[in-house]
Amino acid sequence: MLSKNQIFVVAAAALMILAGLVMPYWFSFLVTVALAKGLVVLGLVILMRAGLVSFGQGLYYCAGAYAVGAFSDYFQTDNVLLLVLVAIVCGLVISSIVGLLLSRYRDIFFAMFSMAFSMILYGVLVKSAALGSSDGFNVTKPSLFGWAAEFNGTNLLSYWVAIILACVAGAIIWRYMRSPMGMTGEAIRENEIRVEYLGVSVQKIIYIKYIIAAVLASVGGSITAMTVGHIDPEMAYWTTSGEFVFIALMAGTGHVAAPLIGAVIFELMRTFAFQLSPYTWQMILGIALLSIIIFLPNGLWSLTDKFKKGAN
């Protein structure tokens, strides 16, 4: 039996999917890219709930995108299911190796070390001529067994895929956060040593959380690659990872919906800031970031708590 919340989510997703038929192309494009980033941030939120901030999620974002690009190019396929699967496998493989090392680190060292790994990928990609060096290369538009979901001249497939993936990932992570292992994250953030005294391997839990975050990030990267149709090493640069941390902080870690909605707000904010003043959009973002840190330390999602308290 579906609960009230589940019905709401399914209805909202169905509405969004149908709305794609009538909404302008720029908006569906913006939402797709935003949800792709939202998935990355969702992974980041899992880590942040355990007290870890990764400044290197760009590593998996970029790796997922390049996996999709290289795979579709080499095997001449544009099957969206296959491409997302390739990105997942890629994220899984890299993170299960890198995670062995990173799960031993905390605080600022975790942040710096994860950043180092993403910069290593950036350094490799910028210099590999076969993958287009710093220019990157183009990725084919996806199709579902040959069906490209063309309506009024716009390709809606990646938009729909993004919405479905965001809902599925959100539901899985929502369950995960309520599971004993998901909840251990907060305990680790509060006091790691006490958690270990209770007989739990902190390192193992962080390892798993890291892998989940990485897979989400590579799925996000795959969606971006298929939507934008172009990938470049900039996706692994530290400013990209910084943007994810920005969104996570802005949105808050209180709920799985927060990063997804936060990403859409961020993209809208950035688009309009860029429209309004092409020279000072970064300044606007910076001021927004600082105001949120000062006035809403728990992110935009904490507004809903205030609203609920007010209602009672």
Added chain:
Amino acid sequence: MNLALAVLVDGVVYSSWLFLIAAGLTLIYGVMKILNMAHGSFYAIGAYSGASLIGVYFAGGNPPWASYLLLVGAALVAGLIVGLLIERGFLRFMYGRDEVVMILVTYGILLILEDAIKLLWGVDPYFAYQPYTLLGRTKIGGLSFANYDFMLICVTALVALVLWWSLNRTRSGKILQSVIHDREMAGALGVNVTKIFTITFVIGAFLGAFAGALTAPGISVVPGIGIEVIILAFAVVVIGGLGSVGGAFVGALIVGLSRALSVHLYPDGELFVIYGVMGLVLAFRPQGLFAIAGARKI
């Protein structure tokens, strides 16, 4: 033989440049426990104020030798203004927050400063090549090197010496070290920690701007130079151990020499080498080479 010489000179020049940037960053972290992303902007501001002043100075037909003093002066003024403005005007209200949150705070400042720079100086590149070409070039063993780069090495050595001397041989330096070691205890013994914070931040900002001003003659000053530099400085201080000035010195040498080696032997590995070294050091010594490992809180 020539190759070894080229690697050595290039490596040391690059190392001294790295140390100039990283010194301020590591000093601020050591004292204030803030990993200051805005340090890249300090560098950029120093470069812009140096380059634009040099341009005006030479257009006026003034004696060329004084342009070096102008670079130092520009960095001093820029560092003082920006450092004071940010620390007194904003950062002091944020003390006591989590280290990772402070990274984001300085990231926000970086974003704001990047655009402030564009507003102040525009988006066109600045060139201030005169101080660079003025010193001429030297031929060693068939290879030609810019004398300006040798001057950079001497200046860095001087900065390192002054930093070491004032930290270890002066009263105020020892007070600063006590704050680095234990902020609360130093405060309890009567050290004005707030004042130390302000002074440190201004010195750090000056060092960043100074590095920028000294680099400006050798490059074209364009928007975004701070973003590229800050990540390199991070690698250096993380390798040396966050907060250790001596560590930054060694870190800069390691990164500088390994980059020079890679540039001459395997140019494609240039960026990879820097972060590869950083990863390698972190894998074996998470705290960096020269930082003291802290106890875990229970």
